[in-house]
Each structure stands twice: as C-alpha cells, then as structure tokens.
Amino acid sequence: MSRVFRWVYLGLIYAFLYVPIAVLVVYSFNSSKYSTNWQGFTLKWYGQLVSDSPLREAFVNSLVIAFASSVCATILGTLAAFAFYRYRFVGRKVLYTFIYIVMMSPDIVMGISLLMFFVTLGLATGALTLLIAHITFCLPFVVVTVYSRISGLDRSIIDVAKDLGANEMQVFRHVVMPLLMPAIIAGWLLSFTLSLDDVVVSFFTTGPSFDILPLRIYSMVRLGIKPEINALSTVMFALSLVTVTVAHLVTKEKT
C-alpha cells in the first residue's frame, strides 16, 4: 500500500470518528435555532440548560448513580478478584466463566430479567433498582480488570506477609490492595463511564420517579432536534474527555 493511500485512509477514519462530534460542539454555540448556517456565537443554549430544572435533576441523578454504583462495583469486584486469586472453592471456574458471560450478554436480556425480578418482588422501579442494576453490569468489568493484574502478582509476597504475622485482612489491605491500585482505579473509572452512558439497562430498571440523563436525552432526541441537546452533548463529551485524561494520568503515574 502506498504511503499516500495509508494516510488518506487513516484521515477518513478519524474524520468519521470526529467530524460528527466537532459539528455538534460548533452547533452548540450557533445562535440560529433551525438553520444549519452559522449565525453568530452564543451561549444561550447553555443558559437554557442551567435553567431547565428537570434536566438539571436528571443530570445530578445520573452523577449520583454513576458514583454510587461504580464505588460499590469496585469494592465488590476487587474482593471477588482477590477471592478468585487466593481461594479454591467449589464452583470457582464456573463462577468466573459466568462473569465473562454476564459481560458479553446483551444488555437487553439483563434489563428485562431485572425488571421482571423487581416487579415480581413488588419493588417499584426507581433509584434503588437502578443502583442494583448498574452495580450488576459494572461488576464483571471490575473483576476482569483487577483479576488481570492480580494474576501477575508474585504469590510469595503474600507468604512473606503471612510469615511476618499479618492476618488475612491485613494482607489484603496493606499488601495486595496497594499493588492493585492502578487496576482498581481503572476498573472504577470504567464502571463510572459505563454507568453514565448506559441506556438499555436503565430503560427497563428505572421508573418515572427517577429520571436520568441518557433516558432524558433519548426522549428529547425522539421528539426532534433542539439546540439545547447540542449544548448538553457538548457538556457530556467534555466530561468524558476529562475522565479519560484523569484515568490516563493516574494509571500512568502509578505504574
């Protein structure tokens, strides 16, 4: 393949990835409401975002759920990865395979099974059910991320700690956890973004009493294109950009 062709191909791919986002960002500052022409710089769409209280509420709800579910999933997932590494128990292999299956299975199946479970139990869908659902789909990603690092650990480190009189909890807290920190942070950030972006599972597991941002955007987009959505999307894009940069810096520094 000639050099020119290569760069043209790469250029096209990146154009495909970035032009839609760039257009969105530019339009969010366009003062014209309907026309696609540029009619001057404005911040009024951002102003409307701030004054739209249901939207603000959905945004806060999303952040709260993303934070709570990613923290819970990280704690559970790190413990699980440690258990898979350290202990032999009945069904260990089956459980690990199961975690992979949960990770690969379509979101819609998880969403529906949880919806039926909650309805049958008589639980009204809302913040609690949404939190449970988000922890459930984030958990496998944390387990896999942390386990891939823990499996490279030298087992003799644990033996040394035990010989020096550390109990199991101290081994986990003071020896294994610090060594795993980059993977734990990576798993946490992955969970946070997964939770913030999810549409399919949330669609089934939250109720009208608890609106979250992706579902709010979904219903807004279905009704048509509005300049406020451009502004909102720009904010969300900036937010994930900051998260990725932080993730990159943190994992780079610690390793």
Place this chain on the structure above:
Amino acid sequence: MNRGVFRFISVGSTVSWIVLFVVIPYLFVVLFSTVSYEGLISGVIDLSLDGFREICSSVFLEVCISSFSLALGATVLTLLVAYPYAYILTRLPEAVKRVMLLLMIIPFWTSSLVRTYALIILLKANGIVNSVLLYAGLIDEPLSMLYTQWSVFAGLVYTLLPFMVLPIYSSLQKLDWRLVEAARDLGATPFSVFARVVLPLTMPGLIAGSTMVFLPALGLFYIPDLLGGARSMLIGNYIKNQFLVAGNWSAGSAASVVLTLLMCLCIYGYFLSARKARTESMGGMP
C-alpha cells in the same frame, strides 16, 4: 480477622450478588416463558407454551431475520473498515501507534447516544453533509440519508468500531512479519500473501472482533430507533414492546430465551472457530 472469615466474606459477597441479581432474575425469564399469560393475570401459575407459540408466528420470524441481517451487515461493514485500519496502524512507528489508538478509543468513552445524535445532525436533510454536497455541486437536491438502512449501518459502525479494531490490532501485532517476507521471497503475489498468510494468522482476532460487534448489534434498540425512524422492528424492539406496550410477558420472555440461546450459540461457535484457527496457524499441530 482470620482466614476463614475473610474468605467467607469475599467469596460469599460475589456468589450471592451474582446469584441474587443475575441467576435468579434469569430464572424468572425462563419461568415466565413457560407459564400462560392469561393465568398469570388472574394469579394462577399454569404451565403452557403459549409464549413460544406466540413467537413462532411469522411476525417474530420476520423480526429475527431483519435483526440478523442488520447485525450481520453491521459486522461485515465494521470488519471492512477496521481491518485495513488495524493493518495500517501496525506498520506505523511505536509512538505514532500509541497516539492513534488513543484517538480511536476517546470517542468510545463518550455516550453512544450522544454520538448517535451527532450522526442525526450530520445526516439530516438540511444537515452538513447535504449542504457540502449541494455547495460542491455534486447533487442538485438534498439526499435523504437519515431514516434509511444505511444510516442505521453508519450508526452501528460508529458505535461498535473499537470492538472490532482492538482484537484485530492485537492479533496483527503478534504476527511474525518474517513469514510475510518469506512468502514474498518465494514469489507470492501481494494478494496471496494476504489471503494465505496474513489472513489465516489473524483469524482469531477477526473472529473475536466479529463476535463482539455482532452480539451488541442485536440488542442496541435505540440506534435503529433513532436513525432508522422505527421503520423496521428488531428483536430488541420486539422484546421491549412485548413487555412495555403489549404487556405480554410470556411472549417477551420466550423471545428473550430465544435471543439468549442464539447468543450462547454464537459464543460457542466463536470458541470452536478460535480454537480451530489457533491449531491451524500452528501448522496443524494440536
């Protein structure tokens, strides 16, 4: 805390979470697919296969066929875009490679809904693509690109591209380029070098990528919904409607069971073909 207690907590929390929120809810789906829906309303559990009978209709068959062709089309298109990209990438210097990969992954971290919305803006009748084409004089009137099969494909490729790129890239990274040189020295044409050396050796990555694109493409109901204007019903939409619109839980559950079985079949097929590709690439050694 002694070993036994800590072991109990760490193993127990994982097992109970998975059992309570994955296994039991899934058993509910299986249960609801085998009880009659009429009985369910009146509070009686009576076994029937009405749910499965319901989805044996031509409607569901049509839904299945259109979902599969859509997911398959998206997989093939993603593959065609991703393979040359990954190939070009592996031939670049190490530092450039890293930046390029990061640039590929960044959009993947943003909400796929936001990216789908961005495509709508780009493709709509008075959108930027049409404006550019009109301005350049390539077309006389705006093309209708949104709400077609192609806009749905574009949305799926846009969302799922990294899932295809990363496995192919990692198998190309492991490729021993001396084999390619040897094939060239022995007089192979560029085409046969690709078809008989590079492609078979990167088959595991290709299969992994295809599975990781095909499975989500079956379930992402909001992309066809927003970009296709709800003109074609897909498995995802069908299940969603059975639960939330028609209120027919038996049929919805039966469809979920069928979807899961198909998915397990795909994963099983992936394991088989990945193993086959691995043994073949080692020169037929087991």
